[in-house]
Amino acid sequence: MNATTRSVWWAWGMLAAATAQAACSRPMAVPMAPVGMSVSFDGERSSGLYPTLLRELGASVGCEFQMQRVPRARLQKLFETGQADLLVPASASPSRDPHGEFVPLLQVRATLLSLSQGKPAPNSLAELVAQRDYKIAVVRGFSFGPAYEQAMTALRAQQRLVEESDPAGVARALRLGLAQGTVMTANIFIGTLALEPDLAPLMPQVRSEPLEELGWSESGLYLSRHTLGEADRRLLRTAFAQAVRSGRVWRLFVDNYPAGSLNGNVKPL
Template sequence: MCAIAGLTAAWAEAGCQRSIDVPMAPIGLSVSFDGERAGGIYPTLLRELAASAGCEFQIRRVPRARLLKMFEAGEADLLIPASASPAREQDGEFVPLIQVRASLLMLSRERPAPRSLAELVARSDYRLAVVRGFSFGTAYDGAVATLREQKRLVEEADAAGVARALRLGIAQASVMTASIFVSTLITEPDLAPLLKQVRSEPLEELGWSESGVYLSRLRLSEADRRTLRQAFGQAAKTGRVWQLFNDSYPPGSLGGSIRPN
């Protein structure tokens, strides 16, 4: 405890050299907005780190697709939450916070589900709805690229758009972490009735992967990246990130989609 307290005091004393710009997009219980006020798991984490690390975080709302472009162009300091992706390594330094597992999500319990992404791509009658900018590894990225070329991909700005596409029958399934999808249904009154219809199935290519935060290599100084790396890393190491998830979700609802890093 004394060692942790000492580290916290050192971060607070050093702090960040400037205000940290954090554009964020709504994503279920992880990030939400009431007007301009950000809430949810990750804004709560940032507010706690502001006190312990001596950094000021300026959170603002932007669409998910725009957020990714901003980060790639060096117009955002952090990308959070974000899955680890080799394509993002040149733009940012990744700090893992949690482990996630994406799965196939459907609203129909009668239709046989593909057991793999390869089988899904091979089934010409399948259309997939996804959130634009999400990534769950190279197998997922490859399947999405193929379906896009075949005009069998429905790309939405957020998980709520995906749920509505499934409800309308525009697509037969989606791929994302079940926790994101379910928490979106919980927070959207018109989508809440779909909760009892949700079916989640594993896909062979999609195992557990890391999710966390990217620190911009283009905008942040090495000193600020070091401060933030230590702060986020400590939050994951002490179990605080996992605790925030457990405090936000109904008991027992995270199994199979989120676990501690």
């Protein structure tokens, strides 16, 4: 066992000791949708870094997380209507704040992703909206902040937005030429390509370009204000914060994603 692994398990041990008298009041409902290597399913069995994190944390603090596969487009509605205790993974968004307490786990930066093309890509969301021959494919329910949402609303009104249920659908839309680019974090997109045999050959073609309005922001999860009492939220908030401080969250990203796919779009808090 190396020094990093020892420190991680020591931190989990300390967390377990600190919460020995506490446990979640009931099983936690956590609907999830596949998203690259972060969340995947084999039938109903969930895997990926976020299910792994939840299982480790649950074993340490006495919480059961009941993870169930649902379409990405349903997640936000389930959370808003009190049918989900956690929304994970999720970017911080003002529209979600009335429904949940945000817990940051890492920093992300969405970029404009495309397959190798000859013509220059837009440098900003404003330029993207103004470039009338450029279509964008996105995943329904993804959000990367107000500037992103405003740009997508404008593109939708111009009928230049292709909306798919998951990142694999976005990749196939780009391959077919239905759209010229997508906006998301590169690790999600590349992780999806790596898991899909018919899409894996596209990996060397992926181009990532920063967009002026989209800087670094926090990503993590939301704890429901509708379904969770303060004691459960406090326990989970503390547990996730400790997972961040111990380096376990970042180690899961490094271990799960292809080398280089995190550069410029994901970094620790």
